[in-house]
Amino acid sequence: MLYLNEQHMEKIISLDEIIHAIEVAFKIYESKDFHMPDRMHVDRPEGTILYMPCFVEKYSCTKIVSTFPGNIKLDLDSVQGTMILNDSKTGEPLAIMDGAALTAYRTGAVGGVGVKYTSKKDSKRVGLVGTGVQGFYQLLYACEVRPIEEIYLYDLSKSRAEKLKDKLKDKLDDIVVTITNSSEELARKSEIIITATPSEYPVLPNDKALLNGKHIIAIGSYKYKMREIPEAFYSLLDEIYVDTELAAEESGDLLVPIEKGWIKKHQIKAFSSLLTKGTEINKSKSSSLYKSVGMALFDLMVAKTIYEQALKKGIGLKL
Amino acid sequence: MLYLNEQHMEKIISLDEIIHAIEVAFKIYESKDFHMPDRMHVDRPEGTILYMPCFVEKYSCTKIVSTFPGNIKLDLDSVQGTMILNDSKTGEPLAIMDGAALTAYRTGAVGGVGVKYTSKKDSKRVGLVGTGVQGFYQLLYACEVRPIEEIYLYDLSKSRAEKLKDKLKDKLDDIVVTITNSSEELARKSEIIITATPSEYPVLPNDKALLNGKHIIAIGSYKYKMREIPEAFYSLLDEIYVDTELAAEESGDLLVPIEKGWIKKHQIKAFSSLLTKGTEINKSKSSSLYKSVGMALFDLMVAKTIYEQALKKGIGLKL
Numbered sequence: 355m356l357y358l359n360e361q362h363m364e365k366i367i368s369l370d371e372i373i374h375a376i377e378v379a380f381k382i383y384e385s386k387d388f389h390m391p392d393r394m395h396v397d398r399p400e401g402t403i404l405y406m407p408c409f410v411e412k413y414s415c416t417k418i419v420s421t422f423p424g425n426i427k428l429d430l431d432s433v434q435g436t437m438i439l440n441d442s443k444t445g446e447p448l449a450i451m452d453g454a455a456l457t458a459y460r461t462g463a464v465g466g467v468g469v470k471y472t473s474k475k476d477s478k479r480v481g482l483v484g485t486g487v488q489g490f491y492q493l494l495y496a497c498e499v500r501p502i503e504e505i506y507l508y509d510l511s512k513s514r515a516e517k518l519k520d521k522l523k524d525k526l527d528d529i530v531v532t533i534t535n536s537s538e539e540l541a542r543k544s545e546i547i548i549t550a551t552p553s554e555y556p557v558l559p560n561d562k563a564l565l566n567g568k569h570i571i572a573i574g575s576y577k578y579k580m581r582e583i584p585e586a587f588y589s590l591l592d593e594i595y596v597d598t599e600l601a602a603e604e605s606g607d608l609l610v611p612i613e614k615g616w617i618k619k620h621q622i623k624a625f626s627s628l629l630t631k632g633t634e635i636n637k638s639k640s641s642s643l644y645k646s647v648g649m650a651l652f653d654l655m656v657a658k659t660i661y662e663q664a665l666k667k668g669i670g671l672k673l
Numbered sequence: 674m675l676y677l678n679e680q681h682m683e684k685i686i687s688l689d690e691i692i693h694a695i696e697v698a699f700k701i702y703e704s705k706d707f708h709m710p711d712r713m714h715v716d717r718p719e720g721t722i723l724y725m726p727c728f729v730e731k732y733s734c735t736k737i738v739s740t741f742p743g744n745i746k747l748d749l750d751s752v753q754g755t756m757i758l759n760d761s762k763t764g765e766p767l768a769i770m771d772g773a774a775l776t777a778y779r780t781g782a783v784g785g786v787g788v789k790y791t792s793k794k795d796s797k798r799v800g801l802v803g804t805g806v807q808g809f810y811q812l813l814y815a816c817e818v819r820p821i822e823e824i825y826l827y828d829l830s831k832s833r834a835e836k837l838k839d840k841l842k843d844k845l846d847d848i849v850v851t852i853t854n855s856s857e858e859l860a861r862k863s864e865i866i867i868t869a870t871p872s873e874y875p876v877l878p879n880d881k882a883l884l885n886g887k888h889i890i891a892i893g894s895y896k897y898k899m900r901e902i903p904e905a906f907y908s909l910l911d912e913i914y915v916d917t918e919l920a921a922e923e924s925g926d927l928l929v930p931i932e933k934g935w936i937k938k939h940q941i942k943a944f945s946s947l948l949t950k951g952t953e954i955n956k957s958k959s960s961s962l963y964k965s966v967g968m969a970l971f972d973l974m975v976a977k978t979i980y981e982q983a984l985k986k987g988i989g990l991k992l
Contacts, residue, residue, distance in 0.1 A: 357676065357769075357992055394713045396726055400762060405724055405735070407715055416724070416737055418757060420764030434764040436757050438737060443719060445739030445753040450676075450769055673676055673990065 355447050357671040358664055360455040366663045369498040372463040372656055373470070377629065379655035380467070382410060383598070384626040390650050400424055401432070408650035413661075414442035415654045417453050431487075433457065439657045449661045450673075458491045460656040461648055464597055465548060465571050466495025468644035471629060472595060473500060473546045473569035481506040481544030483537055483558065483582070484551030484574060485518040492548045492573060497526055500546070505531045508540040541565060549582040550574050554606075556584035566590055569642045572607055576647045581606040583643065588616040590641040595625040597646040604647055674766050676990040677983055679774040685982045688817040691782040691975055692789070696948065698974035699786070701729060702917070703945040709969050719743055720751070727969035733761035734973045736772050752776065752806075758976045768980045769992070777810045779975040780967055783916055784867060784890050785814025787963035790948060791914060792819060792865045792888035800825040800863030802856055802877065802901070803870030803893060804837040811867045811892060816845055819865070824850045827859040860884060868901040869893050873925075875903035885909055888961045891926055895966045900925040902962065907935040909960040914944040916965040924966055 358366070382388050389409040396403045401422035408415055419435035426432055435453020440446060469480075477500045482489045485507050493505060505522065509515040515533045522531050534540040538559045541547060550573040551557050557574075558565065565587045574582045588594075588611050602608045602622050611617045625644065664670045677685070701707050708728040715722045720741035727734055738754035745751055754772020759765060788799075796819045801808045804826050812824060824841065828834040834852045841850050853859040857878045860866060869892040870876050876893075877884065884906045893901045907913075907930050921927045921941050930936045944963065983989045 359992065389717070391715050394724065396710050396728075398708070398728065398761075401764070403726070403764065405713065405726075407722070407724075409715075409717065418735055420759070422762075422764045425763050428763065430763055430765065434759075434766065436766050436769075438755050438757075440739070440753075442717075443741075444744050444747065444749055445720070445722065445741045446749065447753065447755050450755075671990070671992065673678065 355673040356449040356661065356664060357673050358449060358451045358660065358669070360452045362664065362670050363452060363455050363459070363660055366660050366667060366669055367459060369495060371659055371663065372459055373466050373495065373498065375655045375659040376460065376463045376467045376652055379652050380626040380629045382655070383651055384624070384630040387411070388651055393650070406650035406653060408654040409442050410654060412442060413654060413658050414440045415650065415657055417456065417650060417653045419453050419457060437653065437657055439661055449657070449664070451657060451660065456653060456657060458487060460652045461488055461573065461646070462491025462495040463656065464646050464648060464652055465492045465573055466499050468571045468595070468625070468646060469496045469546055469569070470499040472642040472644045476501065477545040477569070478503040479506070479544050480546040480548065481508065481540040483508050483540060483547065483549045485509040485515045486550065488573060489548070489550045490518060490521060492550055492571070493522065494525060496546065496548065497529065502529055505529055506534050506540045506543050507531065508534045508537050538564065541568065545569065546571065548573065551582060552580060553582055554579050555581060557582045558584050558587070560584035560586045562586040562589060565641065567641055570644070572643065572645045575605045575607045577604065578606050578609050581610060583607050585614070585616055587641065587643065591617070591643055592621065594622050595628065595642070595644045596622055597625055598649045599624055600649065601645050601647040605645060607645055674992040675768040675980065675983060676992050677768060677770045677979065677988070679771045681983065681989045682771060682774050682778070682979055685979050685986060685988055686778060688814060690978055690982065691778055692785050692814065692817065694974045694978040695779065695782045695786045695971055698970050699945040699948045701974070702970055703943070703949040706730070707970055712969070725969035725972060727973040728761050729973060731761060732973060732977050733759045734969065734976055736775065736969060736972045738772050738776060756972065756976055758980055768976070768983070770976060770979065775972060775976060777806060779971045780807055780892065780965070781810025781814040782975065783965050783967060783971055784811045784892055785818050787890045787914070787944070787965060788815045788865055788888070789818040791961040791963045795820065796864040796888070797822040798825070798863050799865040799867065800827065800859040802827050802859060802866065802868045804828040804834045805869065807892060808867070808869045809837055809840060811869055811890070812841065813844060815865065815867065816848065821848055824848055825859045825862050826850065826852045827856050857883065860887065864888065865890065867892065870901060871899060872901055873898050874900060876901045877903050877906070879903035879905045881905040881908060884960065886960055889963070891962065891964045894924045894926045896923065897925045897928050900929060902926045904933070904935055906960065906962065910936070910962055911940065913941050914947065914961070914963045915941055916944055917968045918943055919968065920964050920966040924964060926964055
């Protein structure tokens with residue numbers, strides 16, 4: 355059995371391999387050649403623990419992730435996690451990985467795949483609303499798939515935005531990073547807008563003219579009560595792409611618009627079917643919305659890639 | 674985070690500390706000062722995967738165990754598992770342990786606690802029906818709590834019984850081990866009888882006179898279709914002790930007798946309440962039945978003990 359911590363994984367990860375793993379996951383999702391039981395969750399006074407199992411031909415996995423908001427006060431990450439990768443034919447554990455790091459990479463890459471297929475190919479300006487850990491990875495992958503020259507950041511906490519700006523300097527030093535004073539300013543300046551917040555109210559202005567032609571990647575909302583996207587934007591869309599059909603049952607960014615009649619259910623399309631058909635979504639110059647809630651199949655395919663690369667490169671701790 | 678494989682655990686384990694951990698678990702069970710969500714399970718063509726979470730004051734855990742019977746053909750253990758021990762307040766993973774080894778120890782110790790409190794203190798002869806991996810640990814713990822001089826083994830597969838006899842020689846070399854030709858012979862010669870089989874039919878003769886005065890520890894049945902104990906034995910019992918109340922909802926050794934009217938539901942007693950009250954069950958010279966199906970709280974308390982001992986003794990791999 356192999357153990358891979360964040361440092362090991364960092365060494366192994368190549369952004370384009372992870373993006374490729376996500377593309378493969380989308381193809382498997384479309385082929386239905388996998389078994390993904392419903393997420394199981396346990397609610398505790400401190401927060402929630404999720405169990406996310408998935409099974410494909412050779413591998414299976416369980417990601418256990420806890421989100422305990424109170425950890426912040428203890429100067430600890432609120433998200434803690436463990437990924438167990440198994441041989442799906444025998445149940446043998448093959449690898450243990452840092453589940454929080456894995457989640458960050460795969461969510462970044464799922465967003466990146468969204469950017470790759472729904473935004474204009476020559477997009478140079480990306481804006482990020484919500485500058486937490488997840489935002490960092492979203493930008494990393496967005497910059498991998500588009501010739502980004504300028505990044506705009508907006509957050510309710512300016513110090514959090516400053517922190518991310520510093521972190522980005524190390525990783526993406528040839529890109530100009532600007533903290534905007536409002537989400538309106540951010541939206542005006544950006545071609546691609548990524549929202550990665552836990553907000554319960556739209557984080558962008560409800561302004562059709564302002565949002566027209568924008569490509570939005572919405573990552574934050576995974577519950578009915580969570581919303582990031584304003585009503586006006588929906589009227590600009592013919593179709594909405596979701597990473598998994600579950601999104602339409604879970605996210606307030608889809609449930610509320612359906613309820614209110616801003617969109618019809620049939621406008622929601624599985625992104626996997628478009629990817630598999632090879633439809634070039636990004637040829638369109640019109641507005642687009644890509645909504646991601648994530649699924650264990652992504653974790654499994656990313657973990658498989660990391661594991662196989664680790665074996666090849668001799669990285670990790672043999673247990 | 675600490676990693677503990679079977680060899681590490683073997684070094685740390687002291688039988689009486691594990692027995693003590695199980696006694697503490699029973700006390701916590703009685704106090705209700707724990708949170709144990711229902712086991713979750715995933716069914717696959719190869720077998721079943723169980724997720725067993727549990728939470729107490731300082732620690733929480735998830736044991737993931739798969740049972741894939743086809744592994745035997747590949748010369749692999751059918752039971753594979755991983756135990757993840759966490760800080761219950763923050764969700765941080767503290768230790769990863771071999772889940773199959775942990776299951777073997779804790780199930781052995783739960784049986785051992787049953788022997789300790791339900792059999793006569795001077796019992797010298799123990800019989801084991803079903804000589805698989807679990808049988809070995811059952812005997813180890815039985816011999817720890819009683820002055821056993823003779824062990825009797827019975828199995829449908831004589832070669833399996835021979836293998837266990839050899840294995841016992843290394844561990845318990847001052848005890849005489851005899852393979853019997855029938856379960857009748859085994860029952861006649863033994864004061865304590867442990868059944869650890871996956872049988873769907875009683876594994877002991879349906880003979881009231883033969884079974885009178887015997888102390889049975891029944892480990893095998895955890896489904897409605899599984900049964901080890903014959904009808905005649907129930908008529909000898911005033912009370913039946915179960916390790917968890919779930920046993921009466923899961924095991925054919927309780928469900929069928931209730932259905933058929935051999936016992937009344939009120940005769941089934943939580944062993945924890947007896948242990949907590951300090952009732953000396955084993956003063957009685959009459960027959961007794963202790964039925965165990967296991968629970969995650971046992972795993973958690975044993976994992977906690979192993980983890981704390983590992984830290985103290987500096988054993989294990991720091992990850």
